[in-house]
Amino acid sequence: MTSAELNSLFRPSVQQLAGYIPGEQPQEAGWTKLNTNENPYPPSPRVIEAIQQAAGNHLEKYPDPLVTSFRQVAAELFQVDPEWILPGNGSDEVLTILVRAFVDPGESIAFPYPSYILYGTLAEIQGARFAHLPLLPDWSFAPSATDIALAQKMVFVPNPNSPSGHCWADEAVLGLIPRQGVLVLDEAYGDFRDVPAHGPLLHGPGGRRIVITRTLSKSYSLAGLRFGFAVAHPDVIAGLRKVKDSYNCDALSIAAATAALRDQAWMQANTVRIRDTRERLARELVSLGFNVLPSQANFLWTTHPERPHADLYQALKDRKILVRYMKFPQAGPAGNQFIDGLRITIGNDPQIDTLLANLREIL
Ligand SMILES: Cc1ncc(COP(=O)(O)O)c(C=O)c1O
Numbered sequence: 519m520t521s522a523e524l525n526s527l528f529r530p531s532v533q534q535l536a537g538y539i540p541g542e543q544p545q546e547a548g549w550t551k552l553n554t555n556e557n558p559y560p561p562s563p564r565v566i567e568a569i570q571q572a573a574g575n576h577l578e579k580y581p582d583p584l585v586t587s588f589r590q591v592a593a594e595l596f597q598v599d600p601e602w603i604l605p606g607n608g609s610d611e612v613l614t615i616l617v618r619a620f621v622d623p624g625e626s627i628a629f630p631y632p633s634y635i636l637y638g639t640l641a642e643i644q645g646a647r648f649a650h651l652p653l654l655p656d657w658s659f660a661p662s663a664t665d666i667a668l669a670q671k672m673v674f675v676p677n678p679n680s681p682s683g684h685c686w687a688d689e690a691v692l693g694l695i696p697r698q699g700v701l702v703l704d705e706a707y708g709d710f711r712d713v714p715a716h717g718p719l720l721h722g723p724g725g726r727r728i729v730i731t732r733t734l735s736k737s738y739s740l741a742g743l744r745f746g747f748a749v750a751h752p753d754v755i756a757g758l759r760k761v762k763d764s765y766n767c768d769a770l771s772i773a774a775a776t777a778a779l780r781d782q783a784w785m786q787a788n789t790v791r792i793r794d795t796r797e798r799l800a801r802e803l804v805s806l807g808f809n810v811l812p813s814q815a816n817f818l819w820t821t822h823p824e825r826p827h828a829d830l831y832q833a834l835k836d837r838k839i840l841v842r843y844m845k846f847p848q849a850g851p852a853g854n855q856f857i858d859g860l861r862i863t864i865g866n867d868p869q870i871d872t873l874l875a876n877l878r879e880i881l
Pocket of ligand 1: 554607609634676746
């Protein structure tokens with residue numbers, strides 16, 4: 519069988535799929551890695567202890583399919599009942615479960631553009647369509663976004679947004695709950711907000727059709743572990759449970775994630791340090807001539823008025839410094855231009871010093 523013949527066996531929507539391309543993950547040492555919004559600080563020592571303990575505790579048995587220990591801790595944090603929590607193998611898995619559970623082939627989802635590229639890929643895998651919620655140059659929603667959102671089966675809003683780091687006010691996102699669908703607030707970066715909050719919108723008007731997703735990859739320093747969760751009304755969670763794999767979280771990650779959430783002090787100390795470094799980096803980039811958007815996340819979106827961003831990215835990469843170069847076609851206010859820029863993860867202070875020293879030389 520030729521490659522073309524083999525390819526023709528896939529579902530048409532998969533044949534046409536370009537596939538999501540994650541940020542580069544070089545495997546050799548020596549890189550200053552500021553491209554995938556990982557936390558520069560290690561996870562809580564309690565997490566390591568919990569993994570060691572779980573490793574010696576009957577790995578021959580399947581894990582708890584309902585992930586009870588984690589749900590209890592997450593529920594306390596959000597001040598809800600554990601029936602409001604659905605854990606997953608990273609928040610990307612939770613997003614996949616949501617699309618599989620709610621969106622039929624041919625139906626449509628929407629999300630702000632530019633934002634997290636994976637949402638469109640999830641729609642394509644499902645054989646669904648997607649629309650963009652247009653943004654104005656200050657990253658607020660264009661008036662037409664509301665009409666588009668109301669007609670969807672599912673609307674994704676990453677809040678804070680990536681790549682901008684911009685945070686939309688509650689009133690702005692509440693206007694985007696579809697008439698016959700659900701609004702997913704992807705709060706992957708929620709803990710880096712200046713004033714973090716735990717789900718007040720779930721209890722307000724329309725709250726039954728709001729799902730919040732969270733990840734332990736960023737603020738809890740556990741990207742290597744794969745753990746995320748959804749918070750929503752128990753009726754929503756019950757439907758999502760029907761779609762998930764029975765054992766979508768493994769015993770080691772359940773133990774680790776539970777310990778991580780219990781150690782709020784560790785996570786908060788790291789987010790404070792990251793916020794401080796974020797403000798320092800923003801000031802320094804401005805003094806180097808960059809435009810920097812105020813950020814509520816663990817990264818900055820920055821553009822330079824004169825220097826091509828792809829060249830800056832490459833010059834840094836040649837010096838073993840990885841940032842994320844991003845280009846969004848049709849994102850300009852007229853809908854027919856593109857915007858591009860650099861998304862820089864907030865590393866620790868020595869990493870940021872390395873970045874700045876190299877940028878000064880390159881410029
Ligand atoms: C907006 C957004 N949502 C979700 C994720 C996925 O996080 P996880 O590692 O939990 O799959 C990311 C990862 O970069 C992200 O940027």
